[in-house]
Amino acid sequence: MAAIIQIVVLGLALGGVYALMGSGLSLIFGVMRIVNLAHPALIMSGAYVAYWGFRLWGLDPFVMLPVAMVILAATGVLLYKLVFEREAKSARYSEMTVLLTFAVAMVLEGALATAFTNTQRVTSPGYATDAFFIGSVFIPKGQLYAGITSLVIIGLLALFLKFSRFGYAIRATTQNREAAELLGVNVNLVGLVSFAIGVALAGAAGSLVSFVFSFFPSKHWEWIAVLMSLVVLGGMGSILGTVVAAYLLSVVAAFVGFFFGATWSTLTFYLALFVVLLVRPQGLFGEKPELA
Amino acid sequence: MASTDTTDDILKARQAYNETLTAAQDKRRATWFPLLLLALLAALPALQFAGNYNYLLHLVLYTLCYVVMASGWNILGGYAGYISLGHNVFFAVGGYFAGMMFARLGISTIILAPLAGLVAGLLGYMIGLITLRVRGPSFIISSLALVMIVRIGFENWHFVGGAAGVSLPANGLPVQWAKLPYYYAFLVMAAVALWASYRIRHSKFGLGLRAISKDEVKAESAGIDTRFYKVLAFAISAFFVGMAGAVWGEYLTYIRPNIFLVILISVNMVLMCILGGKGTVAGPALGAVLIVAFNEFFVATLGASAINILATGLIMALALMFFPLGIVGTLARHRKLPRFLNWD
Amino acid sequence: MTELLQVTDVVAGYGDGPAILNGASVTVQPGKVHCIIGPNGAGKSTLLKAICGMLRIRQGAVRFKGDSLVGLRPDQVLRRGICFVPQERALFPKMTVRENLRMGGFSLTDTTDLERRIDEIEDRFPILRDRRDQHAGTMSGGQQQTLAMARTMILKPDIVMLDEPSLGLAPKIVQEVFGIMQVMAEAGITILIVEQNALMGLKHADWGVVLDLGRTLFEGPAAEVLADPRIQELYLGGKKVA
Numbered sequence: 001m002a003a004i005i006q007i008v009v010l011g012l013a014l015g016g017v018y019a020l021m022g023s024g025l026s027l028i029f030g031v032m033r034i035v036n037l038a039h040p041a042l043i044m045s046g047a048y049v050a051y052w053g054f055r056l057w058g059l060d061p062f063v064m065l066p067v068a069m070v071i072l073a074a075t076g077v078l079l080y081k082l083v084f085e086r087e088a089k090s091a092r093y094s095e096m097t098v099l100l101t102f103a104v105a106m107v108l109e110g111a112l113a114t115a116f117t118n119t120q121r122v123t124s125p126g127y128a129t130d131a132f133f134i135g136s137v138f139i140p141k142g143q144l145y146a147g148i149t150s151l152v153i154i155g156l157l158a159l160f161l162k163f164s165r166f167g168y169a170i171r172a173t174t175q176n177r178e179a180a181e182l183l184g185v186n187v188n189l190v191g192l193v194s195f196a197i198g199v200a201l202a203g204a205a206g207s208l209v210s211f212v213f214s215f216f217p218s219k220h221w222e223w224i225a226v227l228m229s230l231v232v233l234g235g236m237g238s239i240l241g242t243v244v245a246a247y248l249l250s251v252v253a254a255f256v257g258f259f260f261g262a263t264w265s266t267l268t269f270y271l272a273l274f275v276v277l278l279v280r281p282q283g284l285f286g287e288k289p290e291l292a
Numbered sequence: 293m294a295s296t297d298t299t300d301d302i303l304k305a306r307q308a309y310n311e312t313l314t315a316a317q318d319k320r321r322a323t324w325f326p327l328l329l330l331a332l333l334a335a336l337p338a339l340q341f342a343g344n345y346n347y348l349l350h351l352v353l354y355t356l357c358y359v360v361m362a363s364g365w366n367i368l369g370g371y372a373g374y375i376s377l378g379h380n381v382f383f384a385v386g387g388y389f390a391g392m393m394f395a396r397l398g399i400s401t402i403i404l405a406p407l408a409g410l411v412a413g414l415l416g417y418m419i420g421l422i423t424l425r426v427r428g429p430s431f432i433i434s435s436l437a438l439v440m441i442v443r444i445g446f447e448n449w450h451f452v453g454g455a456a457g458v459s460l461p462a463n464g465l466p467v468q469w470a471k472l473p474y475y476y477a478f479l480v481m482a483a484v485a486l487w488a489s490y491r492i493r494h495s496k497f498g499l500g501l502r503a504i505s506k507d508e509v510k511a512e513s514a515g516i517d518t519r520f521y522k523v524l525a526f527a528i529s530a531f532f533v534g535m536a537g538a539v540w541g542e543y544l545t546y547i548r549p550n551i552f553l554v555i556l557i558s559v560n561m562v563l564m565c566i567l568g569g570k571g572t573v574a575g576p577a578l579g580a581v582l583i584v585a586f587n588e589f590f591v592a593t594l595g596a597s598a599i600n601i602l603a604t605g606l607i608m609a610l611a612l613m614f615f616p617l618g619i620v621g622t623l624a625r626h627r628k629l630p631r632f633l634n635w636d
Numbered sequence: 637m638t639e640l641l642q643v644t645d646v647v648a649g650y651g652d653g654p655a656i657l658n659g660a661s662v663t664v665q666p667g668k669v670h671c672i673i674g675p676n677g678a679g680k681s682t683l684l685k686a687i688c689g690m691l692r693i694r695q696g697a698v699r700f701k702g703d704s705l706v707g708l709r710p711d712q713v714l715r716r717g718i719c720f721v722p723q724e725r726a727l728f729p730k731m732t733v734r735e736n737l738r739m740g741g742f743s744l745t746d747t748t749d750l751e752r753r754i755d756e757i758e759d760r761f762p763i764l765r766d767r768r769d770q771h772a773g774t775m776s777g778g779q780q781q782t783l784a785m786a787r788t789m790i791l792k793p794d795i796v797m798l799d800e801p802s803l804g805l806a807p808k809i810v811q812e813v814f815g816i817m818q819v820m821a822e823a824g825i826t827i828l829i830v831e832q833n834a835l836m837g838l839k840h841a842d843w844g845v846v847l848d849l850g851r852t853l854f855e856g857p858a859a860e861v862l863a864d865p866r867i868q869e870l871y872l873g874g875k876k877v878a
Contacts (some may be wrong), residue, residue, distance in 0.1 A: 035429040037436075083609065089651050096377060096612060097564070102377065103609035107557065110602025118598070138677025165742075172739050175728040182688065182720050183787075216777040217598075221555055225437045232433065267444050269394045273437045274422070281426050 002136050007258050011137055011251030012281060017208055019221070019246035023154055023239050024201030024232035030057045031194040033094055034084060037101040040223035041108035042199055046072055046206020047123075047215050048116060054123045054210075057154030061123050062149070063134030066169065068203035076199030079104065080192050089190070112217040123210040146208040153204055155244060156239040157197075161239075170194050222266065226241065229273035235283030293378070294473040312526055325488065325632035333479055334537075337390050347356045349471050351413075354544070355376050355584045356478035357536050362564040362576035370571035372525045373505030374427065376433030377558050381419075382412040384552035386534030387541035388452055392540055395458055401475045401542040405535045412534020413527040420526030424429065425510065428431025443553040457548025462540065474543040478536070485532050486635070489573045492528070493636060501525055502571070533561075557606065567611045569618030574635040578619060640666040640826055641687070641718075641795060646696035648686040648821075655694065656682040657849035662828070663843075664795065669817065670860065673834035673839035677747040679829040679850040681723060686796045688720040689713040696744050701794075703827040714743050715795035723803055724783035729773025733764055733783060736772050740787035758820065761786045778809035785816050789823065794816050796820060802836070814840045 024038045036042075046068040080266035083100055090096045123129075124242040161167040172180040173190045181187045209215065229249060236242025248270055257265030276283060304358040323422070336352060339345040361383065369375050390401040390408040401408070423434040447455040463470060492498040500521045502513035512518045560583055568579025590600045615622055623629040624636075649655040662844035663671055672680050676731065679839045685691045687698055689710040705713055710720070725838040728736055737757060741750045758765040761782055767775060769866055772783060788796045798817065802810040821827055831837025838844050844861030846854040848870075854861065862866055 035433065062430055063529060083613065086613070090616075094428050095373075095432070096616065098432050098610050099375065099566070099610055102559075103612065104604045106601050106605025107609065110598050110600070110607075113598035115603060116802070166737065168735075169742065171731065172728050175730055176725055178690075178722055179726050179728065180739070181710045182691070182714065182722060182726075183739055184714045186709070186711055188741070216337045222440070225433075225440045228437065232430070263448060267441065270437045270440045270444075274434065274441070277426050277430060277434050278422055281430060 003258075006137050007254045008251055010139055010143075012156075012247060013139060013143035013147045014212070014254070015247035015250035016150040017143070017212055018226070018230060018250050019204065019243040020150035020153060020201065021205040022227050022234070022242040023157065024205070026199035026231045026234065026237060026239045026242040027157075027170075027194055029231065031170055032084070032097075032191050033242040034101065034195075035094070035228075035236075036198070037098060037185050037224055038079075038104040038108060039101075039198075039202055039218035040227060041077070041112075041211060041217075043071060043204035043206040043223065044112060044215060044217060044220045045108060046076070046203035047210040048112060048121075048206075048212040049203065050121050050122050050207035054125065060125055060273070061211055062145075065149075065204055065207040068141065068207045069200040072203030072206075073196045073200035076196040076270040077192065077221075079199070080195045081220035084195070085188070085192075088191075099140055105224075109217045109220060116217070118216045118218060120214050120216045121210075122214040125211055128211040143246030144172070147210060147213050148276070150205070154239070155200070156235070157201070166193065168198035219246055219290055225273060226266065226269040229269040229276070231280075231283075232273055233276045233283050240284030240286040295534075304409075308562060308572050322631040322634065326635060330479070330483055337475060345549075346404060346467070346469070346471065349475055351584065351588065353475045355477050356475075356482040357540055358560060358579045358580035358584060359482040359491035360478065360485045360536040361533045362568075362580050363489045363573075364529045364536070365561040366489060366523075366529070366565050366570060367453070367492060367501075367532075367585055368525045368529040368622060369414075370565055370575070371492065371501040371505065371523055373524065374424065374526070375562065376431050376435040376526075376529075377562065379437040379529070379561055380528040380553055380555075380557040381438055382416055382533040383540070383557060384442065384446065385539035385551070386412045386537030387547050387552050388446070388537075389534075390538030391458060391460055391541035391547035392452060394461055395524055395620060401538045402471075402473055405477065405481070405538040408538035409531040410635070412537070413531035416530025417523055417527035419530075420523040424522045424526060439555065439558065443549055443604055446549045446553065448523070452547070456551060457546055457551075459546045471543075474539055477539050478587050481532075481535055481539070484628075486573060488528075488532075489576075490635060493573060497521065497524070499524050505571070511564055535636075553597045556601065556604070559608070563604065565581075565618070566608070569620030569622070569624075570619045572618070572636055574633050575618050575620040578633065580582050638666070640701065641828075642697070642699045643683070643687060644699075646683070646686055647694045648682060648691045648696075649694070649802060650691065650802065652684075654833075654848055656672050657686060659696070659852070659854070660686075660847060660850060661696075661852045662845050663855065664826060664828060665843065666794070666826055667820050667821070667824060668842040669840060670843040670845060671827065671837040672787045672830045672845045673837055673849055673861075674853075677834075679849040680847055681799050682850075683832060683847065684799050684828070687713070688718060688797065690720075694776045695781050695834035711743060714791070716790075716794075718797065719786060719791060719793040719795070720790040721784050721799060721801065722785055723799040727772040727780055730771055731773055732769050732777070737764070737787055737790060740790040743791065746835065748789070753792075756791055757786050760789075761816075775862070777805050778812055779870065781805065781809075782816055785813070785820065787827070789820065793825060795826045795828060798827065800830050800832055808873040810836070834867075835862075 021043055025036055028036050047067040049071055050061040050064040051061040053067065054061060083104065086098060087096055087142055088094060105255055126147060130141040130142060131138040161171055169180065169185045169190050173187050178188055230242050230245045233249065234245035249269055253265040253268040256268045334350065337349060365379050370375065386408040389411045390404040393399055394401050423431060426434060446452060453460060467547050500511065502515045503514065503516060504521060510520055531626050537552060544551065550591050564579030565576050567582060569575030587600060590603055617625060620629065620633060641660040643660065645661055646657050647655050647659065648657045651811045660679060660683050672683065674680050682691065686693050689708045689712065693706045698717065700716055728739060741747060741753065744750060762777060764783060764786060764872045773779060785801065801813045805813065817827060829837060838858045839860055841858040844856060845852060845857040846861065846867060854867065
């Protein structure tokens, strides 16, 4: 019994981080209909920001988190302006943008590997290797802090989307771009801002990931399918769905890891992705397939 | 529209226009060029009598391998419009199937290649039945997930050596001639792949695939069995990629997950087709030549694989943004395609 | 007679594609209901999209109260006082009815009386008050169309353009939709409506415009258009046109 509680706790602790990793992806897909395959590479970039902040100046990843968000938001604006804005009128928009984000992912990976080599890194503040004990159940401090921070950030995002004027515009554009435009929403600006917010969330996630997982540039390929499984299971574009899916899969993966070994725990995500596409392509919270 | 012409005049004008079009097309096609190219490539190993051209032969062989794979990819990605980033799975399946048979039974992979292709094609057919239920971005994502799953599978499958793979015996030929069997195998496969690509393009099947690529719902309502067409296209494209994988393993003398199941191989297939011109016959071949040349240039001048990835990504982005139709497609649209590149 | 909106010889199409409109003209007079009819593919919807700024106008003029609208974005055209209700999907399915109405006032710079304006709309269309907390996507087709049309009134626009509001609705509901249109017209809103069912559209209109192959063939008082023998033959069921 204690073992089962332990597994669930570990799964939940990681679930928050996965949720934050996936929510930016979900936001960008919702508003722009871009499947951002570069998202994990952007998270990786955020992780490097936190890593070097810690390594060079001893700054805590939580201090570097806003810095990473700002740097990545700027990267997002640049990417949007250079690459995606001009594709808005493309005939095969969704297919084109997937391939473009794939190319961007390669550029980022190549740039990171050129600058920082493919050495495995991890940020190591004191709490990263420490743990709380409740009876015989332990909770790694790093994962707990990261999970709570993730939830706070996602909560702030949800409040912003639900109550601010711009949040209204973002939700309206997500649900019906044409109607939003016709009611006076500057959808191009909404696209730019949501893209920047989504990439900034990647930066925040990266800072947290930097002490939760070890990382190296080419590892982002492993994350792609993991994150995709979250947004596909949750229903593409639904942030709430992504969060639920993150917790669900994270706990399932923890069980699989416990019974069959760590290699197979990542397989959980990939197989989930396949099964969801097969059985319910619209995911848990999607109302109809947005596939074409 | 108001017009003073009678119906007869219009019909006559239309017929005349169509005739000039067909005439122009016939004039622009040049069957002699691919045949000449084939003859030249077949004669190329004669250089070995004059000196050591092993590296040149390797480069041509490597390019031919990619011609087979990119042409195969093109049948699904170019004609039917289903972009797969996971086609290296079939490269691996072909490579492992033939490689293991070679290691255990000693049958040359060159003989096994068609069989390995069939195995890959069969697997492609089955995977297609599952993943072709979705299209667009979802299909692309599913293809990426497939690579991850298959890679974990091979890395943990002890029978095929896990992550360390299996070594294959080298052939006993003198160094000078050691590459030749593989060279000719790839040359034949490339010729067959291009010929098949041409035949498919001009068949009812190919027409159906292109209709699916343009508008699947309309294609279906026009009476095309889209599901069967797509899955068959998936199988055929997997067949060619699997065949290439079969011989590639023996050529390298080992089979290992990280030579087949790296993302760069998938990307190369996609990139070659996009750069050369997706959905054309010559495009993938032209793209293969360019990308291999380009990779060699980068490895030779910069050496680092990290920069190679960066540059490949950059070229892919630029090609997508400014040349979405690829070289052959763009030239053809402007009616400036040189005769020797019109293989359609 | 002063025109509110004058569209002259407009040429427009989608992206780099061929021109769908090849010299379309419409004269819109204040306070009247204008109906655009024509066969499938004549460019009826395209004309509305060109006016509201969703499509780039390649040639021709669009003048509203004397000012050119050519080159403006949809949000800018909206602020001048022209609302467009697109075909079918005009709502935000996962927002409540109330939120949808609030989105209708998105372009207002002064939102102090937004809630009061929404209350007015709900007085006029009580069904919207009954359903206010329901997700718009879960309402019936007729109710959705009511919401989409009523929503435009929040802005108190000069012109509302309706793209086939009756599409896919049962005949009884279609009558309701035209009823809503009459309510809007009585409130002083000028209407420009595209209608596939020419007879039905012209019956409810003051002015008729006949579009074919992207050009305006004929425009005039709805009664005259209805009576015109050419129109009778081509579009009102006299002779089938492919």
